Amino acid sequence: MKFTELPTPCYLLDENRLVQNLAVLRDVARRTGAKILLAQKAFSMFSVYPLIREYLAGTTASGLYEARLGHEEFGGETHVYAPAYAEGEFREILEYADHIVFNSFTQWKAYGSLAxxxxxxxxxRLNPECSTQPSDHAMYDPCGPDSRLGITIENFQPELLDGIEGFHFHTLCEQNSDDLVRTVAAFEQNFGQYMDGLKWINLGGGHHITRADYDVETLVHCIDYLQKKYKVQVYLEPGEAVVLNAGYLVATVLEVMHNHKDIAILDTSAACHMPDVLEVPYRPPVYRGGEPG
Known part of the structure; x- marks a missing residue:
């Protein structure tokens, strides 16, 4: 079926491109021993979970329903992180999660014994306070001023680490491995002294590993360095990199009107179907008249 024959609006997944991305991620995992997880907040089309789980070790979730989805439809490891947990939901999360990450020592004291x-x-989750975001992503910068995401060194309480098995940080967004190297250096400066005896470190997402110009060798070196120095299991949880350039939103132009310039009226909505176009903003490539080139 051609693009022009599809009912619109619809999302179309290119399975061949998805597999190409997954092969790159699996190669990194095999070379380093790192475990790579699917960040479901970026992609949760569970109809292709059976394919993806042939390549990745599990999923990450930002709440109860993503945790259940990953546990039931994907399998493997299920990791959960939220800035705060609700007591009723947390007890149900325990039915699905393998790893649970807390955003503060207050949350750890409230729910750690249950977990x-x-x-x-x-x-x-720790905040290394190393901002690598471009200026147009400032509102999403986990290391920006007044960020609610992660514990800063000023608020770190080493006397409460009993029972903690790992540290997590997520600071990147569509970035290359040089930004990861900078972040790891900042993390070590603030928190490296507390790594002894831990079992794992999660480097979060935002790694654009499947992008053509991504420096995979630097990523591999960074993972090897952390595993050798601290004797921990390294996790990565990319989202967009899993499905980068592997899908399309197919729409129909219903009318073209003119008001100082030509304006296309579509049978789709950026607010409903591509919110990042408005929020970040992104400017997606647009193909017209049939198949993408």
Whole structure:
């Protein structure tokens, strides 16, 4: 079926391109021993989870329903992080999660004993306060001023680390491995002294690993360095990199009107179907008259 024959609006996934991305990620995992997880907040088309789980180790979730989706439809490891947990939902999350990451020592004190009693591996999200975001992404910068995401060194309480098995940080967005190197250096400066005895470190997402110009060798070196120095399991949780350039939103132009310039009226909506176009903003490539080139 050609693009012009599809009912619109619809999302179309290119399975061949998806597999190409997954092969790159699996190669990194095999070379380093790192475990790579699918960040479901970026992609949760569970109809292709059976394919993706042939390449990746599990999923990450930002709440109860993503945790359930990953556990039931994907399998493997299920990791959960949220800035704060609601007590009722947290007890149900324990049915699905393997790793649970807490955003503060307050959350750890509130729910850590429940998680440990359920046999979960518990970690803390840390804020290395190393901003690598471009200026147009400032509102999404996890290391920006007044960020709610992660524990800063000023608020770190080493006396409360008993039972913590891992650290997590997520600071990148569509970035190359040089920004990861900078972040790891900042992380080590602030928190490296507390790594002894931990089992894992999660480097978060935002790694644009499947982009053509991404420096995979630097990523491999960074993972090897952390695993050798601290004797920990390294996790990565890319989202966009899993499906980069592997899908399309197919729409129909219903009318073209003119008001100082030509304006196309579509049967789709950026607000509903491509919110990042408005929020970040992104400027997606647009193909017209049939198949993308």
């Amino acid at each position: 440990r009693a359920a046999g979960k591996s518990c970690g803390l």
